[in-house]
Amino acid sequence: MSDHTILNKVSGNDIQMVIGNMSTVKELTHTMMDVPCKCGGYAKHQIGDVEHVIGSKKIIIKNVPHYYCEFCGTASYGTDVNVSDLLKEAYSKNLNEISYQ
Numbered sequence: 001m002s003d004h005t006i007l008n009k010v011s012g013n014d015i016q017m018v019i020g021n022m023s024t025v026k027e028l029t030h031t032m033m034d035v036p037c038k039c040g041g042y043a044k045h046q047i048g049d050v051e052h053v054i055g056s057k058k059i060i061i062k063n064v065p066h067y068y069c070e071f072c073g074t075a076s077y078g079t080d081v082n083v084s085d086l087l088k089e090a091y092s093k094n095l096n097e098i099s100y101q
């Protein structure tokens with residue numbers, strides 16, 4: 001009977017450890033500045049200008065936080081950065097560049 005109680009205690013601690021590890025991983029992902037790129041390299045987080053081509057028109061978004069891969073030159077955005085409204089606004093006003101706020 002007493003052995004059974006000890007076993008239950010151990011498995012309870014294991015679950016606690018797993019939960020602790022999971023939240024640590026989440027924290028690391030959130031603060032990590034480099035993300036894997038589709039080319040196999042790494043994209044660095046930076047704030048700068050990103051050029052978009054919409055149809056025959058070029059629109060530059062200024063001072064936008066984004067990930068830039070030096071290996072293949074690809075820029076991508078985090079899920080918290082939404083540029084589609086800015087692009088629509090720039091396109092409708094016929095602007096060549098627009099600032100991210």
Ligand SMILES: [Zn+2]
Pocket residue numbers: 037038039040041042069070071072073074
């Ligand atoms: Zn790349």
